[in-house]
Amino acid sequence: MDTSSSGATPTPVRIAFVCWIVVTLLGLIGGILIAAGAGSALFSGIDDVADESTAALTTAGIVVIVFGLVQLWLAFRMRSGANWARIVLAILGILSLTSMWGGSGGGVYNVLYLIILVAGVILMFLPANGDWFRGAAQRALG
Secondary structure: OOHHHHOOOOHHHHHHHHHHHHHHHHHHHHHHHHHHHHHHHHHOOOOOOOHHHHHHHHHHHHHHHHHHHHHHHHHHHHHOOOHHHHHHHHHHHHHHHHHHHOOOOOOHHHHHHHHHHHHHHHHHOOHHHHHHHHHHHHHHHO
């Protein structure tokens, strides 16, 4: 079946979309835990936590949450055929990968995130998907 003319979303694009949703949810959970960790230290009565540390954790958590929401929006745009969203997601994926190299090691969370992220990027750029993204752009114009 020729998905570029029929408009049906190819299976690899649908699977890539699911990968991006999972990666985004993992990131959002991480951001919430980071922000909550800063607050939980204060609520548990730990007085030796520096104000700068809690402010930095809260800020980092908020940034991760905002990043995740933008990534979620991009995933939906990619699934609808926006080639620019596919490119931006790939760039964000590469940036995420590079930030992991200097980060917190190879725990199960990081390995799972890494595998799903790489799968999502690869699936978006399989050769047959290019025709579908070009067809989606043409359908949007005409």
